[in-house]
Amino acid sequence: MIALLVMGGGLWAGYLVATTFFFRPPAPPPELQGVPEVRGQTLGLATVALADLGLEVGRVDSIRHPRIPEGIVIGQSPLPGRTSLPAASVRVTVSLGPEVRPVPDVTRLPGSRAAALLEESxxxxxxxxxxxxxxAGRVIRIEPVPGTPVAIPGDVRVAVSLGPPTVPMPALAGLNQTAAVNLLSALGLVVSEIDYRYSLLNVDLVFGQYPGPLTRVEQGSEVRLIIGQRVRAPIGTFFRRRPARSPEQGVRVYPFRELLEEESG
Incomplete structure (x- = not known):
């Protein structure tokens, strides 16, 4: 009986020695820590938020972003809500902000080419x-003005000329010279030449114009007028513009009837 007690005591002592010095049980696992949301914060604030939970900032990547300002965290790994071991590192990505380029000067280019070049930029x-x-087709204005730094992709407005405004030519027949010139001036047109011709029906009146009535012309265009001038030669004698031969006298004449037919026609 005594021998059994001695043997049992020896086994118990051996177990205690083995578990205490040679085969210690593993330590309990550490408590896992939830990863916080640090996106949208500056890198400094993200570092503080992670440190408060026993985590630290690991690798920091940087990329350009068209809308988020420089220095703001736009990505992280592990994602928010995941668990991590204490003192583990969290990888973050920080925005470098949008790329900024100056608006190029494309005023010397045709409108279509200017727009294509800006889009390519x-x-x-x-x-x-x-x-x-x-x-028509020329770039006349760029907003913002060339050279202004603009974040990419930024908005640029280009104004392209349609050319000078056009107006329909008025019918000037029957107006005197002063009235015709004043009307043309009010429309932005310029009288470049006045041709005075002998007339029986339109003395001191306009009876011809170029361009003709209702023709659309650009403002600043030149207009040529034909104004009647009193016939000073006696009726029945010659008129040099359309000569005819008198079989009786053998001279060139311009019959009164033909002059009337020209003006009335």
């Missing part, structure tokens, strides 16, 4: 067409 282009004294 990363800008969002809106084209307006306006009446202007500049030739």
């Amino acid at each position: 990363g800008f969002v282009v809106a084209v307006d067409t306006v009446e202007s004294a500049a030739p």
Whole structure:
């Protein structure tokens, strides 16, 4: 009996020695920590938020973003809500902000080419067409002005000329010279030449014009007028513009009837 007690005591002592010095049980696992949301914060604030939970910032990547300002965290790994071991690192991605480019000067290019060049440079282009004294198709205005730094993709407006405004030529027949010139001036047209011709029905009145009535012309265009001049030669004698031969006298004449037919026709 005593031998059994001694043997049992020896086994118990051996177990205690083995478990205490040679085969210690594993330590309990550490408590897992939830990863917080740090996106939308600056890198400094994200570092503080992670440190408060026993985590730290690991690798930091940087990329450009068209809308988020420079220095703001836009990505993280592990994602928010995941669990991580204490003192584990969290990888973050920080925005470098949008790329900024100066607006190029494309005023010397045709409107279509200017818009294409701006789009190729990363800008969002809106084209307006306006009446202007500049030739049709020419770029006359850029907003923002060339050289202004703009974040990509930024908005740029281009104004392209439709050419000078056009007006329909008025019918000037029957007006005197002063009235005709004043009317043309009010429409932005210029009288470039006045041709005085003998007339029986339209003395001191307009009876011809170029361009003709209702023709659409650009403002600033030149107009030629034909105004009647009193016939000073006696009726029945010659008129040099349309000569005819008198079989009786053998001279060139312009019969009164033909002059009337020309003006009335």
